[in-house]
Amino acid sequence: MSAEASGTIPPQLQLDNQLCFPLYAASRMMTRLYQDKLAPLGLTYPQYIVMMILWERAPCAVKVVSERAMLNTNTLTPLLKRLEQQGLIARRRDTADERVVVLYLTELGRRLRDDCECIPEALLSSLAVQEGDLLQLKEILHRLLPALSGQVDEGVE
């Protein structure tokens, strides 16, 4: 059960030197914290993200949600069907362009927003972290995200 001498590992492969791992782990931990608050409302975390987009944009096409959430239809279609089954949204083909599926909020879906309002603040304030760190993190991520997604699309086009 002895550990390998850590000097033999190239520094760029040590977990502590990685950026990707804390990003990955922090994202999962954050999601778990949200799930605790969302589960009583019957929402998963990705569903909550989609609902936030719909609270801003509905009625709108699936495409709009797809671009904003950076999720493809292979993820969104089943997720949206589940939201529909829960009675939070309605999905209808656009009569003008039958390719487009338009998403509408139901009254239930609209009301759910009230229950979600307090979640982000309650969650972040319970973290034993400097307020400044959270603000700075958000700023850096807002700069990083376009760079990342630009790099991701590069191979596609």
Added chain:
Amino acid sequence: MSAEASGTIPPQLQLDNQLCFPLYAASRMMTRLYQDKLAPLGLTYPQYIVMMILWERAPCAVKVVSERAMLNTNTLTPLLKRLEQQGLIARRRDTADERVVVLYLTELGRRLRDDCECIPEALLSSLAVQEGDLLQLKEILHRLLPALSGQVDEGVE
């Protein structure tokens, strides 16, 4: 297809004001970038994380990997079986304590490290982002992660 007036949305629920969403999105984008480099090696991103831990610690118990990666056995057991099938690791019950499964690197698994060495640097340097942002991001995440995981465990014990 008109958008709801954005003034009606409470500011704490606007996607742009959230910390959780850019964290979630950035993590996924980063994972995708890694997948591009890892796929030719036959590795997924979570498998790569586990291999990094094993390069540091093997031979070691599943428990060690579980704590370091912050992943439970319901995720790890199938993942480790796949690594074993690929001939990268071996899994054997500890004779001293039959509850423990000890993970060993095979020669193939050890050699894979050489192919992975260049990945993190190649990846990060291709990002159109200030070097300082990446360093600062890493620092903040290293402070945030314990706060997050502490909050996550709180309900468990």
Added chain:
DNA sequence: TTTAATTATATCGTGCGCGATATAATTGCG
């Protein structure tokens, strides 16, 4: 020293994520 807690791992079910591919509607071009 039986027996009750604890520990380490495994299993099950559900819901993402995403690469690859399919399908149908619309647009554009000769």
Added chain:
DNA sequence: CGCAATTATATCGCGCACGATATAATTAAA
């Protein structure tokens, strides 16, 4: 007009994540 691109959504398959639960081995405690 006719037909080839393009666009919007859907489907399929696999591998995570994770809550809940199970099982077997070890330790602790009465």
